[in-house]
Amino acid sequence: MTVPRIALAAFMLESNGHAPPATRAEFEASCWLEGDALAADLARPAPRAPTALTGFIRAMDGGRPWAPVPLVAAAAGASGPIEQDVFDDLLLRIEHGLRAAMPLDGVFLSLHGAATATVEVDPDGVLLARVRAVVGPDVPVIATLDLHANVSRAMVDHADVLIAFVTNPHVDMAERGAEAAAAMRAMLGGMRPRAGFVKLPMIPPATSQNTDCGPYADAIAHGRGFLDHEVLNVSISSGFSLGDTPKNGLSVVVTTRTDAARAQAVAEEIARFIWSSRGRWVANLLPLEETVRRAKAVGEDARAPSLLFADVADNPGGGGRGNTVWILEAFHAAGVRGAVLGVFNDPELAAEAHLLGEGARFTAHFNRAETHPLSHAFTAEALVEALHGGRITGRRGIYAGREVDLGPMALLRIGGLRVAVATHRRQLCEPAMLECLGVDLGAARSLVVKSRGHFRAGFDEAFTPDRILEVDVPGLTTVVLQRVPWRQVPRPIWPLDAAMEWAP
Ligand SMILES: [Zn+2]
Incomplete structure (x- = not known):
C-alpha cells in the first residue's frame, strides 16, 4: 500500500x-x-x-x-x-x-x-x-x-x-x-x-x-x-x-x-x-501623563483593581526593539510603586546582572549598546532580585505548550518598580516569562507589557479587558499611523487618505 x-x-x-x-x-x-x-x-x-x-x-x-x-x-x-x-x-x-x-x-x-x-x-x-x-x-x-x-x-x-x-x-x-x-x-x-x-x-x-x-x-x-x-x-x-x-x-x-x-x-x-x-477601525490610546497618574494611583491604593498597560508601540511581536524606556523612565521619575515592567531586550544588562549575581546592587545602564534613536539610554540604581536561564514552556495563549527561549534573564528592582530583562527579543505575552523570575502577578499593582495584543490571551487570568489600557508612546510599532515615515505603501490608502473612495 x-x-x-x-x-x-x-x-x-x-x-x-x-x-x-x-x-x-x-x-x-x-x-x-x-x-x-x-x-x-x-x-x-x-x-x-x-x-x-x-x-x-x-x-x-x-x-x-x-x-x-x-x-x-x-x-x-x-x-x-x-x-x-x-x-x-x-x-x-x-x-x-x-x-x-x-x-x-x-x-x-x-x-x-x-x-x-x-x-x-x-x-x-x-x-x-x-x-x-x-x-x-x-x-x-x-x-x-x-x-x-x-x-x-x-x-x-x-x-x-x-x-x-x-x-x-x-x-x-x-x-x-x-x-x-x-x-x-x-x-x-x-x-x-x-x-x-x-x-x-x-x-x-x-x-x-x-x-x-x-x-x-x-x-x-x-x-x-x-x-x-x-x-x-x-x-x-x-x-x-x-x-x-x-x-x-x-x-x-x-x-x-x-x-x-x-x-x-x-x-x-x-x-x-x-x-x-x-x-x-480606530486606535484608542492613553497619553503617557495619564498612564503615570493611573499607575501611581493603583500603586498607592491596594484595594483598587490592578491595571495592565500595553506598550503597543514597542512590541517585539511587530518588529519593535523591545527596549524603549519612555514608560520606565516616567514611572521611575514619578515614584510609581508596585509596577512590573517587561520584557526589556538588553543582552548586555542581562549578562551583567548574571555576572553580579542575585542580591547584588549596581547602576543599571539600559540600552548601552542600542543605536536605534527611539531606544534611548536610561540609568538607575538597581538590585538583582532574581535570575533565570530564560528557557520557558508557555502555559497560556499563543505560546501554550511551546518552548520559548528568552536567553539569560534578570529581574531588577529599581525603586518601587521591578523590571524583567532578557537576552532575546520577545514580546511579553506569556505569564511564564515573569513567573520564572518569581513574579507573583496577582500581587503586582500594575503590569507594563511590551506587546500589542497577544498578551490578552496570556494575562487574561489576572486582567480583564476593562483593566487593560493601551499607551501612546513612541516606538517602531506605533499604531498612530500618521506618524510613520511611509515609503512603500500604495496610496491612496485608508486611514492615511481618509477621504478616499473605493469599491472592489
Ligand atoms: Zn499576527
Whole structure:
C-alpha cells in the first residue's frame, strides 16, 4: 500500500519595514530546523516549530496513514526584512529538499505572509511560486497564514488553498493547521479548489484588530456566514501595516470547492462589508501623563483593581526593539510603586546582572549598546532580585505548550518598580516569562507589557479587558499611523487618505 507523502516546511517572519534586518542568528535563536532535527523537534512535547505546522501534523496523524517529509522550519516571530542571502539560502534548501523528495503527493507550508527581504518585497509569494515550479500544477500546495499576512496576488495564484488565522490573539493556530490537513485530505481525494481574492486599500491600526468584539469580529462573523458545502474557507487578513510594502493592506481570500466565480463574488461582498465599516477601525490610546497618574494611583491604593498597560508601540511581536524606556523612565521619575515592567531586550544588562549575581546592587545602564534613536539610554540604581536561564514552556495563549527561549534573564528592582530583562527579543505575552523570575502577578499593582495584543490571551487570568489600557508612546510599532515615515505603501490608502473612495 502506498501512503501519501507530504512535504512540510515553515517560513514565519513578520517584517517591520522600519526595523533592522532579520539575521540568520535571529532565526536560530527562535527556530531554524531542518530534516532530522525538525523531525526530532516535532516529536517533542513542547516543540519550537510553528503551531500551525504541529496542528497540521496532529490532524493528519488522526486520519489514514501518511508519510511526512519534514524539510525546513524557519521562524523568527517579528523583526525587520530578512537578509536577502538568508532568504535565498532558505529557498534553495526548500527547493533541494522538494526535488530530493519527489514524487510528492502534497506540500504543506506554515507561512506568516507578511515577510519582506532586504531586496525582495514578497518572499512568501516567491517561496510559493518556487514550490509550485518544483512540484508542478497537480500536486496540492496548501499554506496557513498569520491573520496579519499582507497577501499578494502571487501567493493566491501559486497556492491551492490559503488558510489564515481567524483569532487575534492567535489562539487558533493549531485549529487552522487541522483545517489545512482536512483540505489536504480532500485534495488527495480529487478536489480541485478555486480562490477569490480582493485586496482592500486599508491598513487599520493594529490595536483595532482584536477579534473578540468590534469591527474585526463583525467582519469575521459576516464572512463565516458564507461557509457552506461549496465555500470551504473565508480568510480575512487584516495585514501588517508596518511592513510598509506595495502589498500592504487588508485582504479577503475565499476558497470554494469548484466554483471560481462564486469565490470571487463572495470575496467582493465581504470586502464591501468591511470597507463600509472602516470608520470603526480606530486606535484608542492613553497619553503617557495619564498612564503615570493611573499607575501611581493603583500603586498607592491596594484595594483598587490592578491595571495592565500595553506598550503597543514597542512590541517585539511587530518588529519593535523591545527596549524603549519612555514608560520606565516616567514611572521611575514619578515614584510609581508596585509596577512590573517587561520584557526589556538588553543582552548586555542581562549578562551583567548574571555576572553580579542575585542580591547584588549596581547602576543599571539600559540600552548601552542600542543605536536605534527611539531606544534611548536610561540609568538607575538597581538590585538583582532574581535570575533565570530564560528557557520557558508557555502555559497560556499563543505560546501554550511551546518552548520559548528568552536567553539569560534578570529581574531588577529599581525603586518601587521591578523590571524583567532578557537576552532575546520577545514580546511579553506569556505569564511564564515573569513567573520564572518569581513574579507573583496577582500581587503586582500594575503590569507594563511590551506587546500589542497577544498578551490578552496570556494575562487574561489576572486582567480583564476593562483593566487593560493601551499607551501612546513612541516606538517602531506605533499604531498612530500618521506618524510613520511611509515609503512603500500604495496610496491612496485608508486611514492615511481618509477621504478616499473605493469599491472592489
Ligand atoms: Zn499576527
